[in-house]
Amino acid sequence: MTAITLEQAAQILREHDNYLVLMHKSPDGDAVGSAYALCRALRSIGKKANPLCGDEIPESYFFITDGFEIQDFAPEYIISVDLATADLLSGTAKDYADRIDLCIDHHGSNTGYAKLSAVDGKSPSCAEIIKKLIDVMGIKADREIADAIFTGVCTDTGCFKYSSVRPETHRIAADLMDCGARSAMICRLMFDSKSPAKLDMERRVLDTLEYAAGGKIAFICISREIMERSGATQGDTEGVASIPRQIEGVRVGITMKEKENGEYRFSVRADDDTDASEICRKFGGGGHRAAAGCSIYADSPEKAKDLMIAVCIEAIGEDS
């Protein structure tokens, strides 16, 4: 792995062609926005470029993908965006896990799986890096590119709320609006709109809320039963992980998602004094200080929950 600057990345992108841009499984707004924005930017300078995700793109991002035709070519240069580790690739995208040429990412925990890496762990979104990259390349964002980048910027910052937001994040949002980004439509779709199934899922998930450490830790569970009964999709679970940390007095918010074969997938959100990525690293996961994730394999949801809560209690330095 060699770390490179955005100037070097820009030079490389100008030199090569026939790009494949990989997204992680369960793609979110930052993954979809970054990949489509980069592909559209590359196409605008005459290159061929396709995005690839092993999972289906959730319907809520169709405004980004609509009208974008897949081009016919043999991939020559493989790029990943918003991908902390190659393990997060799924389906057909997995085939490229060992031959990623360039990684553009904002995860400080990036494992360095690509030949070349342009990683800025301080950037609140990967989309913000893509914006800087296309600026360096002298590409002006059209409305489609601006919409895609704006989606990544706003979703990965909880609509400009997180502590990762910097003054330049707002300046980039302003520039994107100048390029035609439909800020209000995107924000409404991403944050103020939910399907009946999603709302029903959230209602059932709220029924699982438990507190630990005298209210400093809050825990919710998205069981497979809840997903089945509500009819919610995997995409619908986005944002749910922020619920427990919103409760006053809560320092660590835990969201446990029941997967198959004894796997329980955790999202951990922490306050400024607690390191969520350190908590998740204890279980082989990782992420950011404020938000991280990991999987625990256990015989029962209770065991997985107890293991996680014990580590969180230790992390905040409280007696249970």
Place this chain on the structure above:
Amino acid sequence: MTAITLEQAAQILREHDNYLVLMHKSPDGDAVGSAYALCRALRSIGKKANPLCGDEIPESYFFITDGFEIQDFAPEYIISVDLATADLLSGTAKDYADRIDLCIDHHGSNTGYAKLSAVDGKSPSCAEIIKKLIDVMGIKADREIADAIFTGVCTDTGCFKYSSVRPETHRIAADLMDCGARSAMICRLMFDSKSPAKLDMERRVLDTLEYAAGGKIAFICISREIMERSGATQGDTEGVASIPRQIEGVRVGITMKEKENGEYRFSVRADDDTDASEICRKFGGGGHRAAAGCSIYADSPEKAKDLMIAVCIEAIGEDS
């Protein structure tokens, strides 16, 4: 009433002294933020200035008001901020209703009650106008001023979500962060923070969700039992009325709140094609096209609900 520019307003503020800055009743983030920012800015150039609100400032804004001492002087020049009409003054602030010298506001509906008015109906918040005014005056915002203005900017835009947001709104947010505004803390406090009792109330309210007209109407109920069991306060119910309208496909969202003596208080939210105020006028209420309210007196919650839903079905032109 004479309309003046921000340059003229700046000149006037430099010339006078002993300012009183009035806020509307039930003050929100924009009123508190605008008034305190303006007072602090005036004090920074050696003027005396006090904010005045007839109602108490809610606790969530104490981070703006903390450490701000009221000065002892006889008010000579009366300013109002974020005040569409003098009727919205309450308590001791009412005494100044007829002698307001300068109004700084962003309501297109401003009634022109002041001698001089600097009104920009396109500005998403009054705080944004205050920021421009102190820029014109050559005053650099310190952290306290920046926090106060940022609060107004983010609360009146639903955290940068509304269609009123312009590129310059984000640029102003960036400038305020450069001046030390604690963006993440403020956003978290204003938007991502709820008490365990409020969350429990919302959970119970979601259990009451019903649809009518094939999903075009959604109904929730805040019963007295829910309020008692959750321990939520009346203030906690703020924002709940926006939940049913956020559901995809819903054209009219109804929130019914059980009061005493057979009174049921309704909040109605409607899509662009439906007039909520017309629905509520049928029951003696009123409001805006998108959001309105009324009371229905009935023997039972079911009867009140049925009366309202019947009118809503008629309003959207659907068979029940």
